[in-house]
Amino acid sequence: xxxxxxxxxxxxxxxxxxxxxxxxxxxxxxxxxxxxxxxxxxxxxxxxxxxxxxxxxxxxxxxxxxxxxxxxxxxxxxxxxxxxxxxxxxxxxxxxxxxxxxxxxxxxxxxxxxxxxxxxxxxxxxxxxxxxxxxxxxxxxxxxxxxxxxxxxxxxxxxxxxxxxxxxxxxxxxxxxxxxxxxxxxxxxxxxxxxxxxxxxxxxxxxxxxxxxxxxxxxxxxxxxxxxxxxxxxxxxxx
Numbered sequence: 001x002x003x004x005x006x007x008x009x010x011x012x013x014x015x016x017x018x019x020x021x022x023x024x025x026x027x028x029x030x031x032x033x034x035x036x037x038x039x040x041x042x043x044x045x046x047x048x049x050x051x052x053x054x055x056x057x058x059x060x061x062x063x064x065x066x067x068x069x070x071x072x073x074x075x076x077x078x079x080x081x082x083x084x085x086x087x088x089x090x091x092x093x094x095x096x097x098x099x100x101x102x103x104x105x106x107x108x109x110x111x112x113x114x115x116x117x118x119x120x121x122x123x124x125x126x127x128x129x130x131x132x133x134x135x136x137x138x139x140x141x142x143x144x145x146x147x148x149x150x151x152x153x154x155x156x157x158x159x160x161x162x163x164x165x166x167x168x169x170x171x172x173x174x175x176x177x178x179x180x181x182x183x184x185x186x187x188x189x190x191x192x193x194x195x196x197x198x199x200x201x202x203x204x205x206x207x208x209x210x211x212x213x214x215x216x217x218x219x220x221x222x223x224x225x226x227x228x229x230x231x232x233x234x235x236x237x238x239x
Contacts, residue, residue, distance in 0.1 A: 023074050024137040026239070028126040031068055031078055034187070035119035038064055038085070042112035046105055054104040055091065061111055062089035067187045068118065070180045071143055077121035085114035144194060144235035147181045150174075151201065151228040159221055167217065168209055174224065175205045181231060191238035194231055201227035 045057035065085035088111035158170030182198040204224035211217035
């Protein structure tokens with residue numbers, strides 16, 4: 001009897017381990033909707049292979065794949081497909097492909113395949129999340145607030161350094177996270193305030209980098225920090 005129990009425990013333990021941390025159903029359902037949008041857009045692009053249209057659709061799809069990638073999904077295959085989809089849609093940086101219409105069609109087809117795989121993976125992870133509710137899950141609030149905390153950390157570190165070289169590096173990091181937040185919030189409902197705060201934060205970071213002296217840089221830094229606090233405060237509204 002004890003051997004049966006041991007086998008059952010071994011078989012059950014991976015399921016329990018996977019159940020400890022997971023993406024929330026809300027996030028996974030959003031990934032499914034995004035994958036559907038990507039599949040439809042890229043399929044239409046392949047069916048109407050006009051070069052200008054292909055370039056536009058690849059660029060739009062890059063932004064959507066990027067938005068999924070920025071979440072940092074627990075779901076491994078969906079995360080992988082988002083990264084690969086970004087690569088195929090980034091037609092300017094695909095040295096193994098040409099730039100003629102046939103090459104663009106091939107990129108769109110490869111990206112469409114990744115959108116399909118991302119949908120399939122997210123669907124499986126969603127079913128698992130519903131069957132084995134996680135002890136903790138990463139929600140939109142967690143994702144957006146974590147971004148705000150990273151921004152605060154970088155800006156505070158830069159200010160504490162009292163060194164313009166270090167401050168500039170930290171501000172560049174903060175700019176990337178403001179931009180990531182901007183991309184994500186543009187694709188969520190009821191997230192306009194987050195988008196506006198991220199946009200303002202980007203602008204203030206640019207002002208910091210262009211500042212002629214430390215005193216001016218510090219003024220803009222405080223304004224950028226205020227935007228990160230707004231992002232954290234309003235994170236719960238996004239859906």
